[in-house]
Amino acid sequence: MPDLLDMILTTGFWVATLRMATPLIFGTLGELVCERSGVLNLGIEGIMTVGSMAGWMWVYQGGSLWGGVLFAAFVGALFGLLHSLLTVYLGLSQHVTGLGITMLASALCYFVFRMLLPNVTTPPKIVPFEPFALPLLSKIPVIGDTIFVQSPLTWLALLLVIFISYTLFATPLGLAVRMVGENPLAAEAQGINVHLLRTGAVVFGSALMAVGGTYLTLSAFDAFYIGMVNGRGWICVALVVFASWKPGKALLGTILFATFDALQMRVQQQARTAIPYQFYLMAPYVMSILALIIMSRRAAYPKALLIPFRRGER
Numbered sequence: 001m002p003d004l005l006d007m008i009l010t011t012g013f014w015v016a017t018l019r020m021a022t023p024l025i026f027g028t029l030g031e032l033v034c035e036r037s038g039v040l041n042l043g044i045e046g047i048m049t050v051g052s053m054a055g056w057m058w059v060y061q062g063g064s065l066w067g068g069v070l071f072a073a074f075v076g077a078l079f080g081l082l083h084s085l086l087t088v089y090l091g092l093s094q095h096v097t098g099l100g101i102t103m104l105a106s107a108l109c110y111f112v113f114r115m116l117l118p119n120v121t122t123p124p125k126i127v128p129f130e131p132f133a134l135p136l137l138s139k140i141p142v143i144g145d146t147i148f149v150q151s152p153l154t155w156l157a158l159l160l161v162i163f164i165s166y167t168l169f170a171t172p173l174g175l176a177v178r179m180v181g182e183n184p185l186a187a188e189a190q191g192i193n194v195h196l197l198r199t200g201a202v203v204f205g206s207a208l209m210a211v212g213g214t215y216l217t218l219s220a221f222d223a224f225y226i227g228m229v230n231g232r233g234w235i236c237v238a239l240v241v242f243a244s245w246k247p248g249k250a251l252l253g254t255i256l257f258a259t260f261d262a263l264q265m266r267v268q269q270q271a272r273t274a275i276p277y278q279f280y281l282m283a284p285y286v287m288s289i290l291a292l293i294i295m296s297r298r299a300a301y302p303k304a305l306l307i308p309f310r311r312g313e314r
Helices: 002-008 011-036 044-060 065-089 094-116 143-147 152-170 172-182 184-189 194-220 232-242 247-270 277-296
Strands: none
Touching: 011 044, 011 152, 011 172, 011 194, 011 232, 011 247, 044 065, 044 094, 044 194, 044 232, 065 094, 065 194, 152 172, 152 194, 152 247, 172 184, 172 194, 184 194, 194 232, 232 247
16 A cells, blocks of 8 residues: 555656546547537547558658648548538438448558558657647746646646536537537527537547547657557547536546556556556456446536437428
């Protein structure tokens, strides 16, 4: 127990936790925006994968880091547009379409990578984002090094939590998005274009998912590896339910999962037992599932989630 407390109370542990939480924050916010409008986006795993490759490839080909972020967001938005055309306008199954988007994006990502770099055996490296320290605040003992010295993309993720929370619950646009996710017929009666608003939400949410993927290659690591997203997209889908579709609780959920993940890595490194390492890898997911079960019992999901909207139908 003392060793466990020592690990948790170190600055490095919480730096790692916030770093691991950042891609989850982007992905969870993106999925949350989609679902608030009534569209489940199971393409998130593939969109994060293609975002990680697109941003890295942009920088590897000589572009800027922020240009890579914007390019990844653009590519993610294109896949979001495809998803919305199939589910919002054609009314196809959101489950099947999302899984199809994941397979398409992942396969296309690997194909493009091999096509552009056919002879590469070791993933080439780039110069990633450097941690940015906020003046004065970064000098605070312990907390300063943990919270106020982070990647610029981490700052962007935290600002997006505030922005999306404010937009959803304090602006007419946010009210309209929530309305089309709860009662699209009432929204249509108020003159709101349900299809257009849902499409915008899915496109924007997918762009955020792709930025979450590119964080892995432009900030957390310095290269693109096949399989590096490693199921983070599916965790984001679960975290949306855990958060009851609220951005603030989504932030807490991502930090909770990242804490479990960072803890298992350190326990695994210091363990002197014969327990297989797979047990430690499994632990954060099991804990997250338990937390999800507890929280989801009281979750109030958007009433029109997964229900296609067709004009004129009652």
